[in-house]
Structures are given as structure tokens and as C-alpha cells.
Amino acid sequence: MPRLESLAIPNAVATQPASLDYYPQTQLHDRQPIEDNLETQSPQLHYDLAIVGGGIIGNTLALALQNSGLRVVSIESQAQSISISKGRAYVLSVLSGKIFEGLGIWNRILPHVTQFSQIQISDADYAGVVKMYPEDLGTAALGYAASHEVLLTALQSQLRSAQNLTQMCPAQVTAVEYSQTEATLSVTTPDTDTPVIIRANLVIAADGAKSALRERAGIATSGWNYWQSCITATIEPEKSHQNIAYERFWYAGPIGVLPLADGRCQVVWTLPHEQAEALRDLPADEFLQQLEHCTGGLLGKLKLDSQRWLFPVKLMQSQQYTAQRLALIGDAAHCCHPVAGQGMNLGIRDAAALAEILVAAHQAGEDIGSDAVLKRYTSWRKPENWVILAFTDFLDRMFSTSILPIVIIRRFGLLLLDRIPLFKHLALRLMTGLAGKLPQVAR
Incomplete structure (x- = not known):
């Protein structure tokens, strides 16, 4: 050839x-x-x-x-x-890790990624926190955070x-x-x-x-544009992230905090378009103050380590x-x-x-x-992708609202998720890709 x-x-x-x-x-x-x-x-x-x-x-x-x-x-x-040179990081699921291992490149990737030792899910000012551990799934990790450059x-x-x-x-x-x-x-x-x-x-x-x-x-x-946009940025936290991935829901939209291998974190913050644009354009210290508040001070004082990127969010199939x-x-x-x-x-x-x-x-x-x-x-692939598209859409709509009946229902759901091991196991299998048909390379 x-x-x-x-x-x-x-x-x-x-x-x-x-x-x-x-x-x-x-x-x-x-x-x-x-x-x-x-x-x-x-x-x-x-x-x-x-x-x-x-x-x-x-x-x-x-x-x-x-x-x-x-x-x-x-x-x-x-x-x-x-x-x-793109300064992005991604959540890498357990199944994606298995696929890369089967393709023979996992040994190149693993030393440069963060393995999630824990995932914490919380809802705004609600005191309850769902904590997920690798033993809940029976795997060595719950997922990984990997930079675009490394992959x-x-x-x-x-x-x-x-x-x-x-x-x-x-x-x-x-x-x-x-x-x-x-x-x-x-x-x-x-x-x-x-x-x-x-x-x-x-x-x-x-x-x-x-x-x-x-x-x-x-x-x-088919699909739709959401009423939200997403801000991404890299931050340096005062406290160690301890390899914990955070998914913190607020009434305007979810905030994901990914622990990176060099001690920094990547923030993925979803908000209505106008709020997201205003937040992106705030002075750095004001942006960080709002981020510290919305993350509950879990990581201490924060320092902005990158430019803030903004992109609209959509569902498309x-x-x-x-x-x-x-x-x-x-x-x-x-x-x-x-x-x-x-x-x-x-x-x-x-x-x-x-x-x-x-x-x-x-x-x-x-x-x-x-x-x-x-x-x-x-x-x-199409039916499996539909499941995930519907799942992520449900999460965003369920948690991006302050309507009291929905707030009560979702917090009861978090309580059940935290207290019933089977629910936690099933949720983790869906989130990590292990619930669907596994490609031969990952078996």
C-alpha cells in the first residue's frame, strides 16, 4: 500500500x-x-x-x-x-478504559489520567450526599479524567x-x-x-x-437545543481533590468537577444562556467566588488556571x-x-x-x-445511544428546576440511591457503559 x-x-x-x-x-x-x-x-x-x-x-x-x-x-x-494544544479534559468511562486496554494503548494513557476513587452527587443546598465507591461496582475505579492531549x-x-x-x-x-x-x-x-x-x-x-x-x-x-450553555474552565484548588469526581446539581443546571492528574480540576458548569454568558464575562475573582459557593467550599479557595470557554448544549440523534x-x-x-x-x-x-x-x-x-x-x-448502537440521550436529558430536566414537587421527588430519589445498594450498582453500570452490549475488544 x-x-x-x-x-x-x-x-x-x-x-x-x-x-x-x-x-x-x-x-x-x-x-x-x-x-x-x-x-x-x-x-x-x-x-x-x-x-x-x-x-x-x-x-x-x-x-x-x-x-x-x-x-x-x-x-x-x-x-x-x-x-x-486544546486544553480540554473528558470523563473516560470504565468501558472506554477497557476498550483502550484491548486496543493496546491503555499503558500509555493510564499513567497520565486520574482514576476516580469516589463520585459524590449532591443537590444544591440539600444536606444529603450520595457517595459512590469502586466496590459498589466491583471495579478498580469508577471512571477516569483524561486530557484531550493525553488521549x-x-x-x-x-x-x-x-x-x-x-x-x-x-x-x-x-x-x-x-x-x-x-x-x-x-x-x-x-x-x-x-x-x-x-x-x-x-x-x-x-x-x-x-x-x-x-x-x-x-x-x-432529531432533537433540540437546550435553554442552557456550558462553561468549561480549569482551576487550581486550595485543597486536594483526592481523586473525587463531583456532580453537584443546582436549580439552574448541573456542575461537574473532574479531578485531573496534576492536581488541578476541570469545571463543567451548565446554566441558562444569559447567565452563562454573564458568568463567563465576570472578572476572575467574582467568577471564582460564585464557583466556590456553588461547590460548597469542598475544594477551598480556587484559582482560575485557564480561559473560560462557552458552548451551547443540545441533544441530537x-x-x-x-x-x-x-x-x-x-x-x-x-x-x-x-x-x-x-x-x-x-x-x-x-x-x-x-x-x-x-x-x-x-x-x-x-x-x-x-x-x-x-x-x-x-x-x-442506535438503541443504546437513545438510552443514554434519554438518561442525560432526564437528569438535566429533573435537577435544573426549583419546582417544589420535583425537588421533593428527586431528593427522595437520591435518598433511595444512597440507601439501596442495588440501585447504586445499576446506576453505576449505566453510567460506566457496562450495562450495554460489550464490544469483543473490551470483554
Whole structure:
């Protein structure tokens, strides 16, 4: 399989840097059919699979296919220097940890993440606190907090030795066409005058919530924008976080505090749009005063260690996860409320499940881009994702209100959760991903 360097594309490198949520989306332009515009000198490559989007989810899929025998090309629009510097951290579920362990990169990731020794759930000024421990689930940890840089670097490092993978970065998909037998993509790079033409049996859209591939294919979405926006920031606490993850609900929206490996914490604070914008624009000391109040002083005096980022919150489910020669994964397929930190973990499960289906189909001599194969992916992942989307929506609506009857009901629910071990165990299995069908790589 020729590497792109042999085609004189110097900026094609073995890295796939990007954040699902924030990197610029691939642009697909309406144009004449690719064949009509194809210059005879345009390089042409043939692959079994083209992954558009080289963030954490796209790279997870590429790594899961490393020893599959499938020829894979990964196309990423951003240069490594841009995406690797994103100062985000994510909740990594127990199942995601198992998937990464099965893919052989957990030993690269684990030394640089925080293992949750405890999760504390509390409701505004209510005195009761639900405390969850690893023994409630029967695992070594309840989850992890991992930075974007750590996850992406580990994936990129492992993929450098993948013999079946060609990586184009930075590169833009400028057109794509689908037929009964294959997909044809036109790809440009900063140093080429003519596009590279890629033919593949299947295209994977891992290009984020505003997926151009999804929109180009005419796949509709359902869902809604919440009345809330989310503020994220990194803080230095006066007191040690003791590897405790906090989910603290307030009447305006939930606050998540993730313990990071270097002693800092990442705050994910959801509020109505106007309040969130006002809070973002407050002087740092006033912002921290409000944060200290809303976290109950659990971490002592706080110091702001990053800029405050603001983004709107939405629930989105694609009405189809597949189309002709196309499959959606990660945020291209679905988005959920950030409460309980489920979003990226759903995408990691998508990638692991799709890889398992594609490898089995390839070994059985099936066409990996056929409708019959892609339906297996939809039937596995779409119902499970619906459960999590509904769960996070329920949590946000149940706890983001001061209506007295609802407040009474939810606090009674927290009491039952704290007192009945079975309820706690079931809730943890749902939150950690262990309640659904486990991919082979995580068993």
C-alpha cells in the first residue's frame, strides 16, 4: 500500500489531531461529478475504508482496524499543532478504559489520567450526599479524567506503526460521491494543485456534530437545543481533590468537577444562556467566588488556571446512522447533554462496535459497505445511544428546576440511591457503559 509521501504530498503525516467538538468541519462543495472534473494527472488511491475526521473517535476506529487486513485511509483537516494544544479534559468511562486496554494503548494513557476513587452527587443546598465507591461496582475505579492531549497523543503514537493505514493531515475532502459499489472522494492538501482521488468501499463520518458528510448525504437529525450553555474552565484548588469526581446539581443546571492528574480540576458548569454568558464575562475573582459557593467550599479557595470557554448544549440523534456507503460515528451521529460525562464515551463505543462488525464481515468475505453489514451497526448502537440521550436529558430536566414537587421527588430519589445498594450498582453500570452490549475488544 503506497504511503502518501510517495505521491509527493509532504504535509501528509502520521498524525490525526482534532477535537470532536471543536475542530473546523470538513467542507464539501457542490460541484460537477468528480469524474468530469478529474485531471489525468490526479493521483488515485483505492482503499477499503476512508475515515473522515481524525480526532479521538476517528483514531479509535482506525486503531481498532489496525490488524484487520482492511486498507484504511484517515483524512484530517487540522494540523497537529492546532489540535493537540486544546486544553480540554473528558470523563473516560470504565468501558472506554477497557476498550483502550484491548486496543493496546491503555499503558500509555493510564499513567497520565486520574482514576476516580469516589463520585459524590449532591443537590444544591440539600444536606444529603450520595457517595459512590469502586466496590459498589466491583471495579478498580469508577471512571477516569483524561486530557484531550493525553488521549490523542496515545492514539497517534500507536497508529504510527499501523501498516494498513495511510494518514492525510492536513487535508480537505472537497467532494464525495456514492454509488452502488463504492464511494469516490476528492481530497486536497496545502501543497497539491490537483486533488487526490480516493475510492473506498465505505466512508466513515467522524467529522463532528456539524458533520458535512452527514448533511451532504441528506441524513436528517432529531432533537433540540437546550435553554442552557456550558462553561468549561480549569482551576487550581486550595485543597486536594483526592481523586473525587463531583456532580453537584443546582436549580439552574448541573456542575461537574473532574479531578485531573496534576492536581488541578476541570469545571463543567451548565446554566441558562444569559447567565452563562454573564458568568463567563465576570472578572476572575467574582467568577471564582460564585464557583466556590456553588461547590460548597469542598475544594477551598480556587484559582482560575485557564480561559473560560462557552458552548451551547443540545441533544441530537441522527435519524439514520448509515446511508449508501456511509456510516456515522461519534458526534456526527449523536450529541447529548454533558451531565454525567457521557458524550465522548458513546463515540468510543461506536468505534469499537463498528470495527467489530466490519472485521467480522471482512473475514466472512462480505462487502463491508453493503446495507446488510451497516444495518448491524445501527441495530447495535442506535438503541443504546437513545438510552443514554434519554438518561442525560432526564437528569438535566429533573435537577435544573426549583419546582417544589420535583425537588421533593428527586431528593427522595437520591435518598433511595444512597440507601439501596442495588440501585447504586445499576446506576453505576449505566453510567460506566457496562450495562450495554460489550464490544469483543473490551470483554
